[in-house]
Amino acid sequence: MTEQTITNPQQRRWRIYVRGIVQGVGFRPFVFGLAERWQLAGFVRNDSYGVTIEIEGEERALHEFVTALQRESPPLARIEQVSIEPLALVGERAFVIAASQAQAQRRTLIAPDTATCADCLREITDPADRRYRYAFTNCTNCGPRFTIVLDVPYDRANTTMRSFVLCERCRAEYEDPRDRRFHAQPTACPVCGPQLQWLTADGVLAEPDPLRAAAVALAQGQIVAVKGLGGYHLACAADDEAAVRRLRQRKQREARPLALMTRDLTVAARLCVIDPVAQTLLTGPAHPIVLMPRRSDAPVAPSVAPGMRTLGVMLPYTPLHHLLLAEYAAVVGPTREAVIVLTSGNLSDEPIAYHDDDAQQRLGPIADAFLTHNRPIHMRCDDSVASVAVGGPLLIRRSRGYAPAPITLAAELPCPILACGGHLKNTFALGRGREVFLSHHIGDLENLPTLRSFHEGIAHFQRLFDITPEVVAYDLHPGYLATQAALAMPIERKIGVQHHHAHIAAVLAEYGHPGPVIGVAADGSGYGPDGTVWGGEVLVATCASYERVGHLGHLILPGGEQAVRQPWRVAAAALAQLYGPDFWRLALPFTQQLDQSAWQVLARMIERNLNSPRTSSLGRLFDAAAALTGMGQIARYEGELAIRFEQIADPQQPPYPMPLREPATAGGPFTLDGLALLAALVDDLRAGVAPAAIAGRVHHGVARALLAACRRVREERGLTIVALSGGVFQNVLLLETLAGALQADGFTVLIPRLAPPNDGGLALGQVAVAGAQVGERQ
Known part of the structure; x- marks a missing residue:
């Protein structure tokens, strides 16, 4: 900042540019309040870059203002950059909030949709408040953003709320800089805002109290399509096995676990063991579905998450969800927990429905009725x-x-x-x-x-x-x-x-690490430049380049993609690699159940090298181990057998051997012998070792092998930082076992936190x- 020539050396005028998530989050009224606190004059406005402030007053007060601007910003704001330039004094006496201004180039950020704040929750549960039981209550600290925005600047005219004209009382709040609804673009009330509707499956308007009707329907075992923030969900009672089975059948979702929504944290704690990190996730602004260890006596139907030690639970994140769960709790009474299944409104593999007509057409055959509303959704957005x-x-x-x-x-x-x-x-x-x-x-x-x-x-x-x-x-x-x-x-x-x-x-x-690092990338499959399918890779990597220094020894994928959906093929091919063409004579449950005629077809494909690619995939190794151990032969969804394998694993087990083999050619990559691990697994199967012990030994064997690989690279390259990524590292047991071993051995471990490790x-x-x-x- 350069000095400016002024008459009064104590007075300054600054133009302040603020970049980041600063629109639709109460930032301008926050600035207004700071200006009043420090008795400063000028204006603040939204523009296509973010927020621009011109402000003048005593220099000390200006510095205090800028410090408070960054330290005390509203809860949903995220300041990325503050820049200041001096201006000539104007002599203004007041501070105002000016109209938004659009520029040719846009640099503003849009806030994510945010869970209902405590103030709005108090209003919708207070019979004396004018927004009592109003399902679209929000303020600058909460509510829809991304899913309703059409354009920037983020003003009401550029959202799907533009067709709802504010009533006199809402307009007064909207225009009062001291009100928490000042320029809260989705703000509304029962007089002027969106309304709930209760529709039959064929689109006929029904009950006058949609929330009560939906709660009664859920309690009676019906399936209800619920229009939320980013699309429709399908809901049913979580403790009603018949309803859950019916939902699975209609949705064509045979096995994948279903998400749950509970009324509050207390109810969630009756379902799962909630640690501090999980609680922070559950109650934070995003309110994602959180996967947590389930309690043995969790009051949910067996078909919610068959074979899983975990449940995916979320808390209500809109007023509609809060009100629906409260109403449901009142209907079912104290003998049943206020927990519902709330899963994406679609058929399996389709995108979530978010347009009303499309939802009626696609979800009509699934849902018995619809709890919907007339606020349009511009951008579909699934739950996190x-x-x-x-x-x-x-x-x-x-x-x-x-x-x-x-x-x-x-x-x-x-x-x-x-x-x-x-x-x-x-x-x-x-x-x-x-x-x-x-x-x-x-x-x-x-x-x-x-x-x-x-x-x-x-x-x-x-x-x-x-x-x-x-x-x-x-x-x-x-x-x-x-x-x-x-x-x-x-x-x-x-x-x-x-x-x-x-x-x-x-x-x-x-x-923000430039590399090089040791990168361990483990997943189901990825295109390999050498013509094989990669998926268990040890890399030396920067952002610009990588070198493949090691990988899992090759397995075979008979039938290519079909082997992903039918893991028995990978398991059988691995046995053939280990024991030859008569492996099916082994006294194993897997070989006794094997369709020998189907295998003979695959054996001829492998022999002729027809559609039988080689793969270094760690995901496929877990598939093979799971299939051999009795987790099943067919994956009804991606990674099902490997996921179930993790769920049964006893973590207190010694590792199977998975030796590091020297490169076949000088300067080539080393390999980790997954077939040796599978051979040890087969020995345990023949000895009658329990599946839980086998699963634990596989996980520890893989972790020990990857630790050995990282040690090898450290010895050769001097690298001590390891980055872990790929869908296999959604396996918490493997991730924690490997990360703990690496850290204990002196490595620094980088684990993805801001973006998923999967694709x-x-x-x-x-x-x-x-x-x-x-x-x-x-």
Whole structure:
């Protein structure tokens, strides 16, 4: 800041630019209050860059103002940058909140949707308050943001609330800088705002009290479609086995665990063991689904999470959910807990329904009735999912409550970048400057509606954040729809990024670490440049480049993708590798149940090298181990057998051997012998060892082998920092066992916290790799 020439040396006028999440979060009235506190004059306004303040007064007061601006900002605000420039004094006597101003270029950020605050919750539960039982109550500290915004600046006219004209009382609150609803764009009341409706499955308007009708229907065992913040959910009573089974059948979700919503933290604690990290996640602004150890006497139907030691639980995050759960508790009384299943409103593998007509058509065959409303949703947004590992949060799905808040990089990107992500659990990302806008969860790009959602999301983010990418980054797999979309885009510069390099680069980007580090990337599959399927990789990596120094020894995938859905194929092929073509004569439950004719077909495919790729995938090794141990032969959803294998594992077991084998050629990568681990597993099966012990020994064997691999790289390269990523590290037992062993051995371990370790974090890594490579070339 330079000195300005002024008449009064004690008086100054400054222009202050504030960048970050500062619109729609009560920032301007907060500034107004600070100006009054320090008796300063001027104005504050929203613009397409963020917030601009011009303020004048005594220099000491100005410094105090700026300090308080950054230390006391509203709970939902996130200040990324404050810059100050001196101006000539104007002589103003008052401070005002000026009208918003749009510029040609946009730099403002949009806040995520945020759970109901304590003040609004008090209002909707107070019979004397005018918003009593009003399901759309919000203020500048809570409520919808991302899902309703159409454009920036973030003003009511640029949201889906623009058709709701404020009544006189709401208008007074909206225009009063001292009110917590000052310019709260979604603000409304029962007189002027959105309204709930209770509809039959065929769309006929029914009961006058929608909340009561929905609670009664749930208590009676019906399935209710509930329109929430980012789309529709399907709900039923969590303790009603018949209702849960009916929901699974209609939704065509045979086995994957279902999410639960409880009335409050006290009820949640009757279902699960809640540690401090989990409690912080449950009650924080995002209110994700949190995976926690279930209590043995948890009052939920067996079909909610069959075979799982954990339950996915969330707390109400909108007034509608609070009111519905309270009403449900009143209907069922003290003999039943106020817990409902609340799962995405879709058929399996489809995107969540969020348009009313589409929801009626797609969910009508599933739901018995609809609890809906007339506030439009502009952008669908699934619930976020998190677990707890190594003393901190581990995001499984980063969506509602987190997106589109940016992830901040340590250094600026050389140009705007679009990253298209992967095929499963797709997210995309747009990067500009030091900000990466990782999208909400798009889903698996396996059908046209999801692909359409992918393209719509990219267009919306480009418009909101005014980013025109000059580079598009994509996965190397030519069959990924995201890759094909990237290659078809009219962006001249395209950069392919190897799948597992992107996983490790995402962790480096999060921690602002330039590398090189030891990167352990473990997942189900990723395109390998050598023509094999990668998935158990030990890399030496920076953001710009990587070297594959080790990997899991190869397994065989008979039938390619079919082997992912039918893990028995991988297990049988591994036995054939170990014991030869007569392995089926082994006295194992697995071989006794094997369809020998089906195996003979696969054996001939392997012999002729037809559609039987080799893979270094750690995910497939877990699949094979789980299948051999009796977890099943078919995966009804991605990773099912491996997930169930973790759930039964006894953590107090010694490890199986998984030796490190020297490179086949000088300078080549070493390998970790997963077949040796499976051979030890077979010996235990033949000796009658319990499946829980076998599962524990597999987990510890893999962890010990990966520790040995990292030690090997440390000896050769002198590296002591290890980055862990990939979908296999959603396995909390493996992650905590390996991280603990690495830390005890003197390594520093980087674990993804801001983005998922699975393919939901790939796009962040793709941005980091593309940015580093462009920067190096420049």
